[in-house]
Amino acid sequence: MLDAAKRLMAPSARSDVPPFMVMDVMAAAARIEAAGSRVIHMEVGQPAASAPTTALDAARAALSGRLAYTETLGIPSLRARIARHYTEAYGVEVDPGRVIVTTGSSAAFILAFLALFEAGDRVAIAVPGYPPYRHILKALGCEPVMIETTAATRFAITPDMLREAHRRTPLSGVLVASPANPTGTMMTREALAALIDAAEGEGIRFISDEIYHGLDYAFPAETAARLSGNAVIINSFSKYFCMTGWRVGWMVVPEPLVRPIDRLQGNLAISVPTLSQIAAAAAFDGGAEMEAIKHGYEENRRILLNELPKAGLDTFLPVDGAFYLYADVSRFSNDSFDFAKRMLNETHVAATPGVDFDPLHGTSFLRFCYAGSRDEMHEAVERVGAWLRR
Numbered sequence: 001m002l003d004a005a006k007r008l009m010a011p012s013a014r015s016d017v018p019p020f021m022v023m024d025v026m027a028a029a030a031r032i033e034a035a036g037s038r039v040i041h042m043e044v045g046q047p048a049a050s051a052p053t054t055a056l057d058a059a060r061a062a063l064s065g066r067l068a069y070t071e072t073l074g075i076p077s078l079r080a081r082i083a084r085h086y087t088e089a090y091g092v093e094v095d096p097g098r099v100i101v102t103t104g105s106s107a108a109f110i111l112a113f114l115a116l117f118e119a120g121d122r123v124a125i126a127v128p129g130y131p132p133y134r135h136i137l138k139a140l141g142c143e144p145v146m147i148e149t150t151a152a153t154r155f156a157i158t159p160d161m162l163r164e165a166h167r168r169t170p171l172s173g174v175l176v177a178s179p180a181n182p183t184g185t186m187m188t189r190e191a192l193a194a195l196i197d198a199a200e201g202e203g204i205r206f207i208s209d210e211i212y213h214g215l216d217y218a219f220p221a222e223t224a225a226r227l228s229g230n231a232v233i234i235n236s237f238s239k240y241f242c243m244t245g246w247r248v249g250w251m252v253v254p255e256p257l258v259r260p261i262d263r264l265q266g267n268l269a270i271s272v273p274t275l276s277q278i279a280a281a282a283a284f285d286g287g288a289e290m291e292a293i294k295h296g297y298e299e300n301r302r303i304l305l306n307e308l309p310k311a312g313l314d315t316f317l318p319v320d321g322a323f324y325l326y327a328d329v330s331r332f333s334n335d336s337f338d339f340a341k342r343m344l345n346e347t348h349v350a351a352t353p354g355v356d357f358d359p360l361h362g363t364s365f366l367r368f369c370y371a372g373s374r375d376e377m378h379e380a381v382e383r384v385g386a387w388l389r390r
């Protein structure tokens with residue numbers, strides 16, 4: 001009787017995925033703010049700005065009409081506009097029929113993993129990396145294979161590393177992000193092309209998370225869409241277009257995957273929020289506004305690169321793109337979670353401990369998001385510097 005009652009209450013084993021630790025930092029920061037102090041938020045990976053005016057105007061206009069379901073794969077004109085974006089931004093032709101609109105890139109991962117892999121399949125991901133990759137794979141019954149990256153390869157998976165992991169136990173897929181989260185590091189065109197060739201030569205499906213494209217400072221980001229017709233490309237309006245809360249993203253997939261994903265998305269979600277799709281299409285007309293915001297990030301990056309070393313944090317990974325700086329704090333602590341907690345309590349600067357992104361070496365790192373204002377960057381460096389020198 002007791003067993004039966006317990007079974008009725010018990011969550012499934014596959015739902016037992018770890019939480020995103022940044023949420024704990026955000027909650028602690030909110031408590032400090034509720035007590036009346038100002039916190040500089042460098043923990044959450046999202047733009048401080050709103051969606052482009054063009055997107056907001058389109059959404060306002062759409063509100064007076066009926067917001068019905070759309071085609072499961074997305075509003076055709078939005079799919080065509082996304083395809084055109086590939087011609088404009090990268091000079092590569094993409095058939096709009098291969099573009100699928102999704103509920104943020106987060107839903108695109110679920111759709112891609114379901115469409116590409118069977119339960120039990122092994123998928124390689126880089127460590128440090130974005131935690132939901134491994135948590136979503138696990139919840140879907142796949143096995144994330146964490147490939148540890150180092151400075152020697154600019155924190156990217158190389159063809160040799162991929163082949164070696166594949167020889168040990170066969171892989172079905174590999175997922176990379178460039179620019180990456182939490183590091184902000186990017187793969188060069190050559191490195192990306194070599195990895196795609198190696199993966200496809202071994203029959204390993206390639207997934208490219210391009211959510212931070214547009215936010216590249218060191219060199220232009222390359223799209224896997226130019227390098228392979230077999231790769232699955234995932235992108236989003238969340239970062240460059242400042243539309244995190246609108247929950248709209250997209251994928252470009254090989255033609256044979258379009259119908260399976262259509263069936264999956266139709267069953268899982270019917271369609272992507274209509275208002276967000278309308279706003280997203282108009283966001284492409286807000287280029288000048290978005291470029292100004294990007295220049296603000298560039299300036300913030302310059303401030304941190306110049307001033308953080310003077311404050312005592314002088315070791316970080318290549319700060320190529322996105323809006324992250326991943327700093328080594330091992331000179332001060334071997335427990336970045338405790339370090340982030342103390343830094344927040346004593347300086348009111350919030351950053352995310354690396355343990356979220358790297359179960360192996362994350363205890364030595366903190367991720368700072370520099371998507372805030374220029375004044376906040378100066379003030380954060382001053383506060384942290386004074387704290388480290390105390």
Ligand SMILES: Cc1ncc(COP(=O)(O)O)c(C=O)c1O
Pocket residue numbers: 045103104105106107130177180181209211235236237238244247248249
């Ligand atoms: C690397 C990376 N991929 C995907 C996502 C998911 O973003 P969204 O679902 O808002 O598109 C994030 C969010 O921070 C991210 O950092």
